[in-house]
Amino acid sequence: MLGPALLALVALAVLVGGLVFGGGAAPLPLQDPGPVVRWGLPVAKLGVNLGAAGMLGAILLAVFALSPKKEREYGLALDVAAGSAGLLTVSAASVGFLNFLLVTGKTVTFDSTFGSSLGVFLTEIELGRAWLLVTLGAAAVTVLAFAVRNQVAVLFLGVLAVATLVPMVQQGHAASAGSHNAAIAALGLHIVFAAVWLGGLVTIVILQRQLDARRLAVVMARYSSVAIVCFVVVAISGYASAAINVGAWDRLGTDYGIIVIGKVLALVSLGLFGALWRTRLIRRLDRVAADPAKRASGLGTFWTIIVAELAFMGIASGLAAALGRTASPVSDDTIAATTTPAEILTGSPLPPWPDWYRYFTEWDLDLIWLLAAGFGIFFYVAGVIRLRRRGDKWPIYRTVLWVAGLLLLVYITGGGVNVYQDVLFSAHMGAHMALTMAVPVLLVPGAPVTLAARAIRKRDDGSRGGREWILWAVHTKFAQVVANPIVAAVVFVGSLWVFYYTPLFRWTMVDHIGHEWMIVHFLISGYLFVQSLIGIDPVPYRLPYPFRLLLLLITMAAHAFFGLAIMMAEGLLLADWYGAMGWGTDALVDQQLGGGIAWSIGEIPTLALAITVAIQWSRADEKETKRRDRHADRTGEAELEAYNAQLAAVAERDARRGD
Template sequence: MLRSVRVLGPAVLLAVALIATLAGLGYGGGASPLPIQDPGPVVRWGLPVAKLVVNLGAAGMIGALVLAVWALSPKRREFDVALDVAAASAAVLTVAGGATTIFTFLIVTGAPFELSEAFGQRLGQFVTEIELGQAWLTTTLVAAAVSVLCFAVRNPTALVFVTVLAAAALVPMAQQGHAAGAAGHDAAITSLGLHLVFVSAWLGGLVTIVLLRRELDAERLPVVLARYSTVALVSFIVVALSGYASAALRIGTWQELGTPYGVLVVVKVAALIAIGLFGAVLRRFVIGRMSRAGEGLETRPRSAGAPRPAGVVGAFWILVVAELAFMGIASGVATALARTATPVSEDPGSLARTPAEILTGESLPPWPDWWRYFTEWSPDLIWLLVCGFGIFFYVAGVVRLRRRGDAWPVYRTVLWVSGLVVLAYITSGGVNVYEGYLFSAHMGAHMALTMAVPVLLVPGAPVTLAARAIHPRKDGSRGGREWILIAVHSRYAAVIANPIVAAALFASSLWIFYYTPLFRWAMIDHLGHEWMIVHFLITGYLFVQSLIGIDPVPYRLPYPFRLVLLLGTMALHAFFGLAIMSGTGLLLAEWYGAMGWGTDALADQQVGGGIAWSVGEIPTVALAITVAMQWARSDEKESRRLDRHADRTGDAELDEYNARLAAIAEHDRQG
């Protein structure tokens, strides 16, 4: 069993996934003949199989990279083997991506495959000019780049960027999935993207551990498994929530669960629940027993007559193979779902009734009375998960400190939780509903992201808490504490955390964003919208951190200069608001000026300028008061320090000073 598990585990995964894919296609009709320009059974069945290989290749690539940067030590051979697995998986993804591109071209055009110059020209036009072809070409090229980088890069810090690039290979797939052009477009992209990335980390990480069996001895295996189980638990939560969001968009009502698409969703949910139960058993029972008993993949010699420690080990590998089998079911069914017709129509043309719906792809929300901002919701799953995990891990760190007798101020926890709650509301509440239609709502969200949320988050001192609460690694690998400290103490962080640079980024971002094509990108593209949130949040956090931050930074200005920097920066901020208020030209007129609500878009833009000018003053006053209070406390601490020093030395410095004055006076008298 132990010797064959490296072959048995992946073989079971592949076989079960292929069977589940074919069965799901047959049941859901995903490979049925097309009514017009049917490409033939080879293409109809070959495309889903190629996509299955794409998904498995992406899983091996991302899972191995995540395991390498999170759980494995660069000082051990396990690290190099994991990168070899990632490189091989990326190569598989590259080949499967190329095959999927060709199959997609054949099924879209209905043209027969042939080795001719004309066919090559049409295929080249498909991958360079058509959005669907461009998406698959991007995925294929990125996978090829990752395959090369996994061989060339062995530095753990650089591998983080390779991992991000690997995850980016799935973005085009998410943008071309089900409901990409229907109502709920942004939510569909978000949920599918999260689903693909975290399923890959979950499945690929387990497969990598199986392939690393020879490199993980009895003591090392429980350590790596414990670290992987954290990744698996987070992935399970994200996959469950994103899967629910995707199913809700595509199914619509509970009655539609009886459709072929709904039945396949139920099968996939059942498989994921089974996988979650396997993971819970592994985390709660098996890993703990292996760690305590020193059992695992036993390679050390045994004395004569000693029993072979195969109880926990055998149970562990049986559970792993069974979990891979259910992962194969989930992967195969998911591949079949991608080719199965959804109960909810995905035709965007049925929604194009008003100019606003043509621009946004969404039905118009109710008229924005003030109370609508607190009753309407448009959840952004990415930021709901960020806020939820941020609150959980912060509170878990505080609890860990208190259990070992260390103190942590309550106000820091309250401010941190409040900041993330406000962030969740801004990104998923009524403001998020209306910011795509009204410039004033958009500017309100901007002010909250750059000023209100950072003013609450910065005093929470998350870096200090992480450095104190997270256990350090001693095997050369990098966990949460190590990665946070590396990021904080990097040269890049030293530059952008400089108070002058942070203030310049904070002030210039306003003018650059709204008076360049970045504004348009953030409104028409969901990726641009997410980038906008990240950028404004980071620039605001860095600026507030330079003024009142508790976490360590390379350099801090003296308190008087902090007040000067605050007033100067906010003066530029106020000038921006006044420029918007007094402007006679409409920003992004093809968007806000074409919504068709019958409102005066220029007047609404001037209201947004007033929000930028006036609402920003409230956090400014709070920051000024906080800087003044910290200044007073610093002077008080310095006075107490000098008093304690004087008590210890018996006012030696004062006596010496008085003696020096007396000597000077005597010298003057004698002269």
């Protein structure tokens, strides 16, 4: 336990120094809650960060790197997850309680008034409700981590663990920043991936006594591949978050900016340690596995690098907790003074007038989809390179279409369409149509599942890597149901009506989580429908080609009917949103334009799908003809001769009956 203790001590020491330097624990001029609250709140938040890290990191290792067949290492990892979730539960409850004392200025008493005030704070005030949800979610993870051992159950436990942190992400500096959605996305990515990075390393340190040199090298290599991804995401999201909260380069000289610089230096140092992992430590452990006499030197190298890395992680964790209590240079008062109706509703200023060229010059990148597309392109190309190095072929058009589809996704989620979709219904509908029809038409022919199955190395120790989890996902009963062509078509069309004529539409506009859910849903529903028509990846059932064309025509007709319904509507779908942006234009006319986009924009993808189905049909007939010709050549036209003999026999029988 030396490693985790060192991490906690360094983090606590750096936190205290950061609070003293940045004034995060200084007495307040009005309603000062006292030193216990001022110092206890950041310490409790440090506990939240460390608990979340251990929880996510241990679950990630159990899901991706460890095998249930090796019960000691697998069970210990889940015990670490449970203990860390318990720390998160206690720390989150403490943060909620101390925030109550800070906000209300009350002192702790044991009467009914104090209890009722605390209850109101935790259930009706957004800040208190957020920390109550974190506490309850962490408590659930604590119990379940002790109870579950099945890999699939642990995977869903990981989903619950990530969801537990969502209310926490929506608090702090990001919640009040001018670029609200961008700040929330950057902070969320930063917290989750930093937690996985830190917690995975701590878990390996705890597990190393249960692992021999060869097994330790394997687990570390798998963790290292995850750590590379975490480093990239943490670096990019950290830069984006700092840019939003610092505001300008000249503000780096402020207390907040100097702490940010210290955190950046710690992050760079951690990146260098990651390079040492891959270039020295893992190879050293491989040599130790081959020669047990070198075990002492191998473990010495292990502990030297690990202890130093944990120390720098402690520095980064302490500085992160200190930043949470240090005033940002971007003043909330300045933001409030320039608030417009558009800022009140969307969290961002009204963009420039939407001239046609603005859709190609204005950008508001969504960091989540930018990173998803970047990693999607990188891993796809890496898979293709691996196939070609071993002599396998992969059509170039698949790579081109996949890359084009992800680049289009980046533009739709971060380009001019994204800039205007919150303030113009027509832009929103254009984004919707592109996500459901244009992007999937490019992505599906890329056959990512087939590529993953062929390029990713198969695990043989009972653990599940990327290949195993992808194949599990596409073979689940749920996937088999939603991949059915009829179900996919019904979801594709039915979700249009359910989305726009229920409260779901409002939720996706007012909540950034809802906005991200909308993108995911549109992409998946469109992908499944296109996959059922022209997909290359294996599916449980495909319609014959004539019925595919029929299904396409019926679905597109229903899609066009939806567009006409929007065009003919006499009232706004979200009158208090799109009608209150201050454009000075007729929002109903813009909505009717959006209906026209929904009615007409599907023509090009529909034509592309119809042509592709026709080409596949023709090629299938050609393949069947060639197969029959080859069979006839092998059998010497035996089938044809047998058929002719059968016809002759029938003719002879008919002649006898006539006589």
